[in-house]
Amino acid sequence: MIKLLSYPISVIFNLFFGLSLVVFHPIQWICFNFLGPKAHEKSVYALQFSLMRCANILGTRFSLINPHKIDPERPLIIVANHQSLHDIYPLTWYMRKHHPKFISKIELGKGIPSVSYNLRHGGAALIDRKNPRQSLPTLMKFGEFIEKNNYAAVIFPEGTRSKNGTPKPFQTKGLEILFKKVPSALVIPVTINNSWKMLRYGKFPMGLGNHLKFIVHKPIELATFVNKQELIDKIESTITNHIEY
Numbered sequence: 106m107i108k109l110l111s112y113p114i115s116v117i118f119n120l121f122f123g124l125s126l127v128v129f130h131p132i133q134w135i136c137f138n139f140l141g142p143k144a145h146e147k148s149v150y151a152l153q154f155s156l157m158r159c160a161n162i163l164g165t166r167f168s169l170i171n172p173h174k175i176d177p178e179r180p181l182i183i184v185a186n187h188q189s190l191h192d193i194y195p196l197t198w199y200m201r202k203h204h205p206k207f208i209s210k211i212e213l214g215k216g217i218p219s220v221s222y223n224l225r226h227g228g229a230a231l232i233d234r235k236n237p238r239q240s241l242p243t244l245m246k247f248g249e250f251i252e253k254n255n256y257a258a259v260i261f262p263e264g265t266r267s268k269n270g271t272p273k274p275f276q277t278k279g280l281e282i283l284f285k286k287v288p289s290a291l292v293i294p295v296t297i298n299n300s301w302k303m304l305r306y307g308k309f310p311m312g313l314g315n316h317l318k319f320i321v322h323k324p325i326e327l328a329t330f331v332n333k334q335e336l337i338d339k340i341e342s343t344i345t346n347h348i349e350y
Contacts, residue, residue, distance in 0.1 A: 111310035114163060118311055122159045125152060126218040133222050146204065149223050153198040160191065164314035165303065169199045171321035177202045180255045180290045182283050182327070184340050186272050186348065187261035188300035191317065196259065196295070199319060203257040208247065208279060210234060228256065234264070244279055248286025257293075258283055262341075270301045270350060275341045277334070284333050294322040294340045296347040320347050 129152040137145040157167060175181070181203055185196065197205050206228040214224050214231045224231060230247035232240035251258045260283065262275035283290070298318040305312040322343050330336040 107313060108306060108310065111163075111306070111313050114313065115310035118159060118162045119309075121162060122156060123218075125155045125159055126220065129155070130218040130222055133219060133226075137222075137226050145227065149227060150198060150201045152219055152223075153194040153201070156194040157198060160303075163303070163311050165191075166316045167195050168316065168318045169195075169321065170318065171199075173321060173324055175203065175291065175293065175321075175324055178255055180251050180287050181257035181293050181324075182251075182280075182287055182290045183257050183259045183293045183295055184280065184344065185259070185261055185295040186297050186344050187263050187266045188270060188297055189266055189304050191300045191303045192261075192266075192297050195317060196297070196319060200257060200259075204228075204254070205257045205259045206230070206247070206251065207259045208232060208244070208261075211239075230258075241282065244282045245286055248283050251283075252287045252289065258287065258290075262337075267301060268304070270299075270348060272345045272348060275337060277337055280337055280340075281333060284327060284336070288328065290327045292325040292327050292336070292340065294325070294343045296320040296322070296344045298347075298349045318349075322347070 129148065133145055133148050136148040183200065183205065185192065193207070208230045209224055211231040211233045213221060215221050223229070228250060230243050232243050234240060247258065250256070260279055262277070262280055263273040264276050265273065267273055298320070299315050300317050302312045302315045325336070
């Protein structure tokens, strides 16, 4: 019955979600080309807020659990599990004061209104996962950019999303490069729960009535860990131990 109900509601959601992407694409273009990067960034955050309101059509709720005071003048490496594309816009909105920049596969840099434009012009790292000669220098340059500007690098070390919430093993190469290129960073583990339920039936219809929770764990001073594999293991266990099944 719930799945049957989700069909008409999903049509309405997709209409407004797609409309938001189309409307904000020229807004981003105008902001970036005539008003500057800061205006462009604000337009991106406005888009994230709009997409969250679109998700409300599905009965989706969002919660951020963050008892920590994180210095907005420090570079961050935000490490999170990955359950769906619906991880991204709430995380961007909630962490906006830290200027989050994502590591994304290069294919997303073309063809998606608003999203592709922001990835190309908003400071993201677009990597070809099949081509180390492209991806490694791109990640190194991205890390230097984060360190210089005190921004937040967002990385999903699983590489691909989990379709049922069960985390995949972390791939460590990207983290190792960020650790090297952003030496003054605070590492922020984040657990994302229930995002996969938005796609429990596949791409259509959408899941209804989900509560997406973003748990921000205690920040870790990168410089205090000499053994980086030990740090990666700590981050991974912290994140996965708080996933709801």
